[in-house]
Amino acid sequence: MPDLIEIAKGLLESKEVSFIIGYTKDRFGRVKPYIAKSVEDANNLMFDHHSIHNLAVYLTRLKIPENGRVGIVAKSCDIKAIIALIQENQIKREQVYIIGMNCSGVVTHSTDEWKKENIQIKCKYCADKAPMLYDAVAGTAEPFEQPDDTQEVLMQKLETMSSAERWDFWAKEFEKCIKCYACRQVCPMCYCEQCLAEKNQPQWITTSPTPAGNFSWNIIKAFHMAGRCVGCHECERACPMGIPLTLLTRKMGMVAGKEFNYRHGMAIDQPTLVGSYNFNDNEDFIK
Amino acid sequence: MKEFIINTDEIANLISSLPADKWDILAPAKDGKSFDYVLSSDKPIINSEAPPSKISFKEYFFPKSETLFYYKREANEISLTEPKFAEKKLLVLAAKPCDAASLPILSKVFNWDYKDEFFNKRVNNSVIIGLSCAYSDESCFCTSVGLDRNNTKGSDIFLTPFNDKQYVLSVVSDKGDSFVKEFLPNLTEFTGTKETKEFIDNKPFDYKKTKDWIAANFENKIWAETGEVCIGCAQCAFVCPTCHCFDIVDENCDLNCGRRIKNWDACQFGVFTKHASGHNPRNSQEKRYRQRVSHKFDYYYEKFGEVLCTGCGRCTRGCPAGIDIGEIVFSISNQ
Amino acid sequence: MAEEKFEPKVVAFVCNWCTYTGADLAGTSRLKQEPNARLIRVPCTGRIDPVFVIKAFESGADGVLISGCHPGDCHYNTGNFHARRRWTFFKELLNFVGIDSTRLHFSWVSASEGKKWVDVVNGVIDTVREQGPFLKYKEIKEHDFQEIEN
Structure with a gap:
């Protein structure tokens, strides 16, 4: 399986994407969000169990060029947010190149060890650690002990x-x-x-x-x-x-x-829950 | 500087002997995983190795929400009422040097043209007992802004650990002197020499050089690089011991009464500079982030001769987007 | 506050096309209803942002009633269907943060149901009267104005 940096370099070199929203490490090794704009920048990209930030937030904060495409490094939970943004018509599917990451659970702080007590509760309910919607997949998921809820x-x-x-x-x-x-x-x-x-x-x-x-x-x-x-x-x-x-x-x-019986961010063509209705919705509470 | 020796029991006695109707005590306590300053703490943690609290103690001097006056309309009369001001004294115990130092810095801006009587009263009514700090992580950079772990700036009294049970108590200010005379009259004078551990400073930067660079680089790619990652919350400003921006709004209680109120505000919000016309001079996060760094390391220095930062590192530790102001200033200073 | 004299304040957000007209019918039909409800007319139940309800509680309401057209009758075809979904969440949320469900009521009242309107509104007022004043929200609002001189 090609690794994250290779995929990113290919995308930036071919100009298939204008930039890639990903993670990098700062001078103390703390993981932080990072925007890679050139092939050289792509070398700084990384992903590990400290990559906790949901980068989907940048899809609506940053300007995505019209008819352009941006890359995003996303774990399964972030991909749900990307799907949700597509469902809610905030971005188009073809505007994002999703580099799905096989994830082994994430921990909150840079100093936290990757172990049961520190792994986020959300990771327990991440049914599909493998990305569900992607254009490329990278990384390897390692088994980890599920955190207590x-x-x-x-x-x-x-x-x-x-x-x-x-x-x-x-x-x-x-x-x-x-x-x-x-x-x-x-x-x-x-x-x-x-x-x-x-x-x-x-x-x-x-x-x-x-x-x-x-x-x-x-x-x-x-x-x-x-x-x-x-x-x-x-x-x-x-x-x-x-x-x-x-x-x-x-x-x-x-x-x-x-x-x-609804979960948001599961399929791009599913109508949103509050944006749609059903004639037979429960109304027991209405007099 | 007068120095005494004080043991942990004497500190505990001091806390219990202060009359509760006249004194509030603010001290660090442990809430689950993190430290925080807690009012009237029964079990203050006097631990120089403790990490800084998640939010500075500035809200006890510059509250997150403060009423300026109340108004009331009756017939054609409008009457104003002053808010009651609690004339209670505040003892801050075991303040980090980086927190204590924020008070003289804030005092400058709150007394520059208009004297903020609320802030001044609160400062005058307080006694700050600083505690030498033995904590340091990647986010700390107090040594880069002219402070250090034993810096007494802003403290009235300063404690330095001597051995397991004893501290050297240094009287720093007149206020501290009269406090010691009144509440700790029986302390033994200290004549020995304190052992001060050297501070390992892994990221020094020159704040004077930084100032010049910022002044010359209003347009620079560094602002865009940080601004595009910054998500625009005010976590950094609100946990900061020196950020002091506020917003003044009126709130009504019903149609005929209300109050004018001062709430914390922050330059990272898009609406901070938005005009009534809809025009926004700082219309991107890049410009807002530049403002934050420029105010701290250029404008404030220009006006008041010191930087608006104590290097406590809270903004960095808590930043949801992992932005490290120390790293930015470091890279500026080392260009 | 004298408990025995407690008269609840109920804010009713009603849609222009059905419930408001229904309430009007109740009036012109001379049906007797308790005077504790303050009606606020909105174009459609779909227009009722839950923030209105929060604001009502903040301003001293003891109870809130939301009422509109029956499913299928909406003047704008689907406004009440969307509203119904939102309320499902909103009532659960309010309950979850500790606002008793006896404080928030929902009903469908059509333009011809003057009698139903009277029954609903009297029922809500009686429930709220029985519960007593809703002090929780008032207290937090008054917290900000406790020093104001009366």
């Missing part, structure tokens, strides 16, 4: 709480929020040109990082992920205050699964 325990605990207890739980979590919007900026599905939080006529979401402002922001952010979140867990990784944001998106994902 510590979140599931918390999730079940929350479900059994009274609503007042749940409110108190979230009040404590949302109180930490400093409104840095890292959760929004890092999210591949948050591509609005103007976020609702930035609209001030009227001011729907209070800009203050106070309890009221934090509640409305976090509820609305989670709601906008309804049937759209692909479960990359980037929001929670980016949050400097350690708010368990993926509990909210996971809940939305559970509703999508239970009520509509």
Whole structure:
């Protein structure tokens, strides 16, 4: 199997793509996102279990040349985001050259060892470690011990709480929020040109990082992920205050699964969940 | 500089003896995996090897959200109310040198033309006990911005570990002196010599050289290279001990009352510079990132004679896109 | 706050074509309904952004009612179908963050269902009255204004 650098060099040399969104290591060996624009740049590309960033976010942040094509290094969870962006008409399939990576699970910090305790929970549910939509595949997946789903325990605990207890739980979590919007900026599905939080006529979401402002922001952010979140867990990784944001998106994902038997980002020709409807959708809750 | 010897029990006694109605205590505590400054911590961690907290303590001096005044309309009268200001004193225990040093830096901008009374009151009401730092990772670069692990800038009192149970307490400021006289009158004077470990500095850069380069390179590919990777959140600015931008907005409680409020803001947001007309002079992440670096290492230095950075490395450690400001400045300085 | 005198504030977001007209019919038919609901007319249930509901709670609503055309009756053909999907998520989300489902109600009321409107709105008001004031959201909003002089 050709390796990542070979594929990248070929693409950049033949000018099949204008640039490749990938990963590189900095001078201390920490992995970070990187845009390779030339054949020489391609030598800097790499992929390993520290390649945690979901690079699909750059597909809507960077300018993709009209009728042009860009390359992207993507693991299975990132590919779901790419598919979701195609489903939502943000990019065209032919605009991306997906270099799918066989992935062996990712860990959060550059200093974290690649072992069970550090591997992301999302990797446990990554049913298909092999890329599902790609133009080329690289890398080798090594078997790894599945992480424990510590979140599931918390999730079940929350479900059994009274609503007042749940409110108190979230009040404590949302109180930490400093409104840095890292959760929004890092999210591949948050591509609005103007976020609702930035609209001030009227001011729907209070800009203050106070309890009221934090509640409305976090509820609305989670709601906008309804049937759209692909479960990359980037929001929670980016949050400097350690708010368990993926509990909210996971809940939305559970509703999508239970009520509509739907998962976002699985097939490019599937209509989006909130963009479509069925005459027979459940309406037990409507009087 | 007066120096005393203090042991861990005496520190614990100090914390329990401060009257709770007059003093708040802010000290590092461990929350799961990471450290954080916690108010009224029962079990402060005085550990010079602890990594820096995930967010600096600036919110206790420059809150993330602060009311300037309340307004109320009755008939044709509009009345204003000042917010109540808690005149409580704040003791910061075991502040990292890179955090303590941020206060004199912030003071300059908050007292430059308009004197920010809220900030000044909070600083005047505080006593900072700094702690020598024995932590360093790839993101730290305090030595490059003129600080070091034993730097007392911004501290009123400074602790240096002497042995397992004892610290050398140095009185740095007048405020620190009167605090020691009032609350620690029975300390033994220290006459020996402190052992100071050498700091292994693996990434020195010359901030004066950096300033000149930035001033001469408003247009440079380095900004685009970083800007295209930057995703435009404000994590870096909000965890930073020296970033101080804020936004002033009005919020209403009902049709006839409300408040004017000051919230943290950051130059990395697209809306930060957006005009009412829709025009945005900093319309790309490249320009916004350039602003961040230029403000820290060029404009602030130009105006106040020091850089707007203490090298704590928080912005780098937490950056979701792995951007290392140290690396950028390092590469600028070594061009 | 005197508990026995508690009168709930209910905000009802209703679509222009069905429920609003239904409520109008209830009025012209002289059907008796409790006065606690504040109606906000929107073009279609599809127009009801969940942020409206959040704003209502933030502004002191004890309960919220959302009502529109029956499936198949939408003036814009599909607005209520899309809305229905969104509500499925939204009600679960609110429940998950601790806003009791007794605070948020949904109904289909057509232009001819003046009687149904009265039953629905009275039912919602009674449920909310029984639950008592919704203090949670009020508290966090008041937190920002606690120092204002009354």
